[in-house]
Amino acid sequence: MPRLPFLSLTCAIAFSVAACDRQSADEAQQQENSAEVKANEELTGTVDRSQAGTPLPAVTVTDPSGTTLDLSKAVGKPVLLNLWATWCAPCVAEMPLLDELAAERADTLRVLTVSEDMKGPELVVPFFKEKKFANLPQWMDQANDLAFGMGGGASLPLTVLYDAEGKEVWRVIGGFDWASDQAREMLDEAAPPADG
Known part of the structure; x- marks a missing residue:
């Protein structure tokens, strides 16, 4: 028992x-x-048109090799400027869509992705290697000058469309489905007028 x-x-x-x-x-x-x-x-960002007409910021970004780009000089064709970080889940979720978009519209749109990671290449280079992005640049803004200049420490991701003259058309705050019909229609807003 x-x-x-x-x-x-x-x-x-x-x-x-x-x-x-x-x-x-x-x-x-x-x-x-x-x-x-x-x-x-994470891909439910909101469109904001309240700053339309604002020029591309005069901020210089750097890539892992040390090459610099003054964003205010990035004119001539429309620019889609995306501020992101490796720790930002919606940023990571939309990056493959931006990579596809950059390939699809290479002739008519310049997609500039700028990391706001303070550790810069230490995080950005392995992230790009792991994800195998073939069409996105590895620009970095380690001092966060760009994020602060665009709204006092802007929420990430922040993506802004500029026309060929460097004037803001709209911005999206939060992750966005860049493969959607809505995104395509919005991007067409910065297309140069058709000859005729």
């Missing part, structure tokens, strides 16, 4: 462990589902 309580205790422990394992699997599934929902939520 003394074995019966021991057996009951053993069964209770085994049942508890099994329940914990099932709970862990359930939690993992919930986390995975939450990640999918979160990824969709």
